[in-house]
Amino acid sequence: MHLHLHRVVALVHSPQSTFQLACAADVFGTERRGLPTRYTFGVCAETPGPVPTSAGYDMVVTDGLDALDRADTVIVPGWLPTDEQPSPAVLRAVRRAHARGARVVSICSGAFVVAHAGLLDGRQATTHWALAQEFAERFPAVGFAADVLYVDHGDVATSAGSGAGIDLCLHLVRTDHGARYAADVARSMVMPPHREGGQLQYAAPPHPLQLEGTLAPLLEWATGRLGEPLALDDLAAHAGVSARTLARRFTDQLGTSPGQWLLSQRITEARELLESSDLPLDAVARRVGLSSATNLRRRFLGALGTTPGAYRRAFRAAGQQ
Numbered sequence: 001m002h003l004h005l006h007r008v009v010a011l012v013h014s015p016q017s018t019f020q021l022a023c024a025a026d027v028f029g030t031e032r033r034g035l036p037t038r039y040t041f042g043v044c045a046e047t048p049g050p051v052p053t054s055a056g057y058d059m060v061v062t063d064g065l066d067a068l069d070r071a072d073t074v075i076v077p078g079w080l081p082t083d084e085q086p087s088p089a090v091l092r093a094v095r096r097a098h099a100r101g102a103r104v105v106s107i108c109s110g111a112f113v114v115a116h117a118g119l120l121d122g123r124q125a126t127t128h129w130a131l132a133q134e135f136a137e138r139f140p141a142v143g144f145a146a147d148v149l150y151v152d153h154g155d156v157a158t159s160a161g162s163g164a165g166i167d168l169c170l171h172l173v174r175t176d177h178g179a180r181y182a183a184d185v186a187r188s189m190v191m192p193p194h195r196e197g198g199q200l201q202y203a204a205p206p207h208p209l210q211l212e213g214t215l216a217p218l219l220e221w222a223t224g225r226l227g228e229p230l231a232l233d234d235l236a237a238h239a240g241v242s243a244r245t246l247a248r249r250f251t252d253q254l255g256t257s258p259g260q261w262l263l264s265q266r267i268t269e270a271r272e273l274l275e276s277s278d279l280p281l282d283a284v285a286r287r288v289g290l291s292s293a294t295n296l297r298r299r300f301l302g303a304l305g306t307t308p309g310a311y312r313r314a315f316r317a318a319g320q321q
Contacts, residue, residue, distance in 0.1 A: 006039045006176065009071035011090070011113075012061060013045065013079055014052045020077040020107045023165035027173060028073075032188045038177055042067060046090055054080070065093040073103040073172070076110030077165065082131060091117045104156050105172065107165030111158045115139040120158070124151050128161040178315040179271035215239075215253050219261075226266050226289045232258050266290055267303050274312040281308055 008028040010021055021043070029041030043059075044067035045051050050058040068074055074097045079086070086094075094117045098104050106114045111127040112135065114120055121141040126148050136144040145151050150159040150168040152175070159168035166189075174182035218239045222230060235258055236243040250258050266288040273284045281293035290296045293308075300308050 005037065006072045007042070007070060008039050008073045008075060009042045009044055009063075009067050010075045010077050011045070011065075011068065011094070012043055012051055012059075012077065013086075015054045015080060016051055016059070017078040017080070017108070018053050018055045020110070020165055023107055023163075024075045024077055024105075024169055026189060027166065027169035027185060032185065035181070035184050035188065038173075038181070044068065046087060065089060068093045068097045068102070069100070071097055071102050073105060074098075076104075076106045076113045078108045079110050079113045082109050082112050082134060086113050086116050095119070098155065101155075103154075103172075105168065106158045107168070108159065108161055111135065112138075114156060114158060115142055119156050123153055123156070125156075125158040126151050126160050127158060130161075174271075178275045179268055180275055183268075183272070215249055222262065223265055226262075226269050227287050228289060230262060230289065235262075262289075263299065263303070267299060270296060270300065270308065271311065274308055275315045284308065 008024065010024050012021060025041055025043075028039040031037055042063060043061050044063035044065060045061040046065055048061055048064050051061050052058050074094060076094075090113070094104060094113065098117070098119055104114055104117075104119055106127070108128045109131060111120070111125055112131075115125065115135070115138070120139065122143075124143040124145045125135075126145045127135050129146070132144060132146055135142075148160065149164040150157060150171065152168070152171060157168060157172065159165045170182050170186055173185055218235060221238060222235060228234075232243050232246065236246040239246055241249075247258060250256060250261060254261060256264075269288045270284055270290065273279055273287065277284075279287070281296055285291060285293050285296035288296075290299055296308055300306065300311070304311065306314075
């Protein structure tokens with residue numbers, strides 16, 4: 001069966017952030033050796049032609065707003081200056097795409113466009129922490145989610161500062177095509193493992209004396225032992241520090257707690273097993289350290305809003321296309 005290529009279109013605006021556009025372009029627009037292509041990527045602007053960037057050069061954009069009418073996902077990769085209201089034509093095009101069923105996604109200040117379009121009223125959203133007060137004051141009908149990397153409602157998603165845009169794009173790939181495919185994309189980008197949306201936008205800078213205290217060796221050790229009943233004390237003992245010190249290092253370096261990081265790794269591993277094996281749910285649960293099918297279902301539902309069985313059926317069907 002021929003697999004439909006999901007059309008991603010970025011709406012750019014002068015002065016366009018080159019990095020925020022690149023977050024989307026690299027995830028969705030790069031062909032990778034050994035990986036099947038799942039997306040097409042394009043760029044459009046309200047007025048086709050040269051679009052100045054924040055990096056001092058112009059880029060030539062050939063498509064106008066009608067490109068959004070053909071998009072499965074619309075991405076707004078930043079919108080500066082934030083006090084410039086998008087034109088009625090831009091807002092109509094974004095609303096029309098959303099009403100047609102396209103997913104609308106923002107990176108950083110792009111959330112202002114999505115909010116102006118009215119797609120975030122009565123919902124949670126985020127943007128760069130430095131724009132939080134301005135965003136909250138301008139859009140009182142939107143619930144501002146502080147200190148998160150991204151918020152995904154399915155039809156609309158917003159992300160924080162630039163780096164979080166990559167996290168959100170990889171999250172969308174994972175939602176569309178499963179954990180294994182998303183992990184392969186991330187690995188080819190030399191990106192760190194998946195960051196959950198609820199992590200802090202930015203970690204506190206490490207204290208000067210802790211610069212050697214990178215968590216990388218511990219994370220690798222723990223990831224290879226997910227089937228064991230690891231607790232905070234086990235991690236601390238392996239790292240040779242107190243549980244309190246280890247918890248502080250997790251907050252400093254990863255913006256999350258050891259317990260939340262472990263749970264996230266276990267769910268990610270469970271997703272890969274559900275996609276790639278016929279193991280019964282009890283066996284999947286034991287292999288990833290979640291003890292029982294009941295506990296796996298509860299954790300899965302809390303993290304992903306679906307059951308392991310439904311997840312397996314969805315991605316088995318997708319893999320056969």
